[in-house]
Amino acid sequence: MSENSTNELDQLVKAKNLAMDNNPREMLPKVLETASTMTVIAINSNSSDIKAIRLARFFASTFVDIMNSKEISKTEKPFIASQYLETLWLTCSRIVDPIAYKYTILSLTISYPLLLDLVAKTSNDKLWTLLTRFKDKIIKNWRLNQSNKLKPEISDDLNDDSKNIGCKLATVKFLSQIVITQTVINDNSPNNSYPISITSVPNNHPVISNKPKLETEAKNCLDLLLNYLIEEPMMISSAFIGVLNCLSFIMKARSQTTIRILSALLRFNVDGKYQLDDKSAVNYKLSKRFVERCYKNFVNFGIKNQLIKNGSQSNSMNQMYSKLSKIAQTLHVIGEETKSKGILNFTASETENKINKNEKEKIISYRLKQQRKLDGTNSSSTSTSSATGTPSFTAITEDIDKKTITVQQTSQPASDISLEHLTSLQKYAFSKNSATGFTNSSPIATGDSYSAIYSLMNMQNSNQNLSNLSQDNLVKLSTEAIMRCDTTKLISALSIVASRYTDLMTNKRKREDDETEIKEEHENKKVKTESDSEDENEVQEDIDVTKPMFEPKPMDQETKINLTKRIINKIIEVKDSNIEPSLTVPTDGMNNTLNMIKLVDWKNSESWYHILIRLATRGTAANNEISNIIREQLLSFVLDDFDNKAAIMVEWMNEEWYSFKLKITNEDSYKTWSIRLLNELIPFLENKHRRIFIRLMSELPSLSSDHVSIMKPILMDPSRSSLGFQALKFLIMFRAPVKPMIKDLLDTVMQEDSSLEEQCKSLLDKYYK
Structure with missing residues (x-):
């Protein structure tokens, strides 16, 4: 690195320090702009150069300082983030340096919700594409276990997982940010600290068009964090503590994740984590003690904030409260005993928990298979292994007593015929680019079998027979499909099945009634023409020909x-x-x-x-x-x-x-029941219900003069008149078609109550002249 380059960096550092101390609002963005320009030039010249690495570190760390600065306006930060996102991406994709990578991830973590909100408001397709690409790269690095090593190959040294811990912790924070931002806000969650989420993104947004996919991605990111706690075999205390701390924020911000997180926490076995080869017994004991204390603090935090509570309507939550509170109490007792004895008062041979060679080889082999699956370098072996029950991370279970890890298959290997059918079904499903010709949404079943009633595929085209699959595989296929299915689509599918059942039962009863009627008619004929065998035979033939299966009684x-x-x-x-x-x-x-x-x-x-x-x-x-x-x-x-x-x-x-x-019915049920709803609701409304009432009036699909006139009692009530006038003002501003109706209402109110004349005229003068 030349002396001139060193001077330039030194000058940038001095300029930043000066800006931080004097006028960060105006000067820091200028420093960031200069750093961005110099970083791009240096990377394009030689990304492996020391100058490029140092500039990348400086740029990313300065970006973090600006996004964290209270002096910079909150309204400016999204635009600053969008302006330099490309430089951050260049730094992440071209610079192989753990410090630069760490600051890059932290930069994206801070700015991700701001950028998503900006895209939601501006529909910037280019910005969203780059942001998605950036996010996918970081998630993939975590899946490949690269975020801590920054190299593509899987090392045979499990100690590597404890190196460059800053990159790993930064990625943990980023995954947590994705979970919070891409999970809808629960009405029961205290979301003041995390107000930005996909909840505010319209379903028909031109750029962020697939909200269910983003929600699924958030669940997958949460699973990555939870699986790390359960499946990481080595005692990496800093990472475990970082994940637990982030999970507490997720649980508080999005309360609907609580059950999922607590279920995984109960499977987090601190005793089953192996000692790193390059760490001493005392270091392992301290690491374990720190993680146990963090575990205890996590549970106490959840109990204190009523996230983990007893006596709730959920049996699962009550059971988890009981188990976790006992674990926290036990960990507290262990901590007090250790404190009284002294942390150094132990026998090294009894404390050590080293991994043996066989278990180490199993873990390395498994990670290599996972990387190949993600990279797509061995697609044929990957598809085969997944279909035949290759063990997942959840199949690596800790034996607490024996301190060993056994790799077990989560299910029995599928038979050859099962694999053949699964592969055939997969190819058929993926070959369909649209639902046309693929689905059968007819309310009339093609037959009276269960498969005809429940199948939503065109069976005559699919040629799929799942009867040869094992019961275990069938259950897994069904449960996975239902768990991933959209609620609306599931309800629609159930409606189709119900219609098919109704049709079949109707036809069955009809045939039964016809059969009864024909038999009675036959008996009458038999009495009258008992001697005429030919007529009897003809009647019997009529019965055989026209005999229906079943017919319901209405x-x-x-x-x-x-x-x-x-x-x-x-x-x-x-x-x-x-x-x-x-x-x-x-x-x-x-x-x-x-x-x-x-x-x-x-x-x-x-x-x-x-x-x-x-x-x-x-x-x-x-x-x-x-x-x-x-x-x-x-x-x-x-x-x-x-x-x-x-x-x-x-x-x-x-x-x-x-x-x-x-035109499902001729009766206008909307008008009837919307007016009744308002009539029933209005007597209970108070000024504190302003948001609820305005939302209801603004989002009703259609308003008539009858709907508007219902608001008259609120306007005439002195204690609630402000509520009524606020709602009218909102409707005037945002629902133009009802303006004439509101004018008529205001004129009527002025005539009936002169005390409201000033408020009515205020609206009339402002919006009707």
Whole structure:
């Protein structure tokens, strides 16, 4: 490195220090701009040069300082991040240096939610493409176990995992940021510290178009962190502590991840982690003690913040609270005993936990297979191994007593015929570029078999016979498909199956009635023409030819209503049950596996009201009395806790409006029930419900003069008039079609109550002249 280059770097460092001490808001961005220009030039000239590496370190660290600076406006930071994202990408992809890589990841971690929010607002396709590419590279590096080594090959030295720990911890923070940002905000989560998420991104966004994929990616990133705790065989205390700390932030920011995290934490076996070869026994004992203390603090943090709580409606949470609180108490006792004895008072031979050669070779071999699978360098062997039950990370289980790791297969190897069928099915599915010709959404089954009723594929085209698959494989295929399936698509599929059942049962009853009628007619003919054998034979032939299989008796209206009430009660009984879904595939039998996929997560996803809404608006639209029974139940539900049910009200009314527009019924159920909803709701509204009321009025799909006039009692009420006028102002500004209706309402209010004349005229003068 030349003396001139050294002087330039020194000058940059001095300029940065001067900017930090005097005027960081104006001077730091200028320093970053100069550093960015010099870094790009140096990398393009020679990325392995010391100058390029030092400039990359300086640029990335300065970027972190700016994004963390309180002097820089929050509104400026997203634009600063977008301006220098390409330089960060160049640094990450071209510079092979652990320090530069660490600061690059930290830079992206801080700016990722800001950049996602910027893309959501500006629809910058180029920025989103680069951001996605950057994110994918870092995730892939973690999967390949490169983030700590920055080299593609798998080393036979497990101690490598403890080196360059800064890169690993920075990646842990980035994965945590992805989980938080790409997970929807739960209404029960205290999200003030993490307000940016994909929740605010519209479903029809032109650039961020696949929100379910981003949510799935967030779950996968969370699994990467959880799997690291469970599956990393060596005692890397800094990494374990970093992951636990980040998991606490994730759990607090997105409470819906709590069960998933706690389930994995119970499988985190500190005693089963092996001692690094280059670490002494005392270092191993200290490392283990630090991780145990962090484990205890994590549990206490969850209990203190009511994330881990006892006496909840979830049996799973209650069990986890009991287990984790006992573990934390035990770890506290162990810590106190160690403190009283002294950390150095131990026998080295009893404390050491070195990995043996055979187990080490198994782990190295497994990691090599994982890398080949990710790199695609051995696609044929990868596909074969995955189909025949190659052990996953979750198959590496720790034996606490024997301090050994055994690699077990998660399932029995599939037979040759199973592999053949699976491969054939996979090729068939991937060969379809669209759903046209692939799916069969007909409400009439092609036959009376279970496969004809439940299959949503065109069986005559697929030529797939899964009957030869083992029960274990069938269960895994089914559970995996249902767990990954979109809720709306699942409900739609269940509706198709229900329609097929209804059609089959209707035809069966019809044939039974026809058979009975023909038999009675035959008996009458037989009595009258008993002596005429030829006529008897003809009648018998008629019976044989026209004999139907079954025919249902039509239900009367009272029976239909009673059955409807029973169905609603059954749905609510399941909703009110304390069953919680498992978040990992059980391995102790099919019953637990099937129990896992039951639609039981009612309290979080509120799946039950989706079903009732669809039943009321479409499923039973032909019978208005039954539909209204369901609607009454929905109305009681939303009014019971309307503070938290605005989204449900809007969804219900949108479905009512859409069904009416489809002309499913001639009655305008949307107008009838939206007006009734408002009439029932308005007496309970107070000024503190401003956001709920404005959201409801602004998101109702259609407003008429009847809807607007309903607001009159709020305007006339002195204690709530401000609520009404705020809602009217919002509607005037953002729903232009209702402006004339609001003007009529304001004129009427002024005539009836002169005390409101000033407030009414204020709106009229501002928006109607």
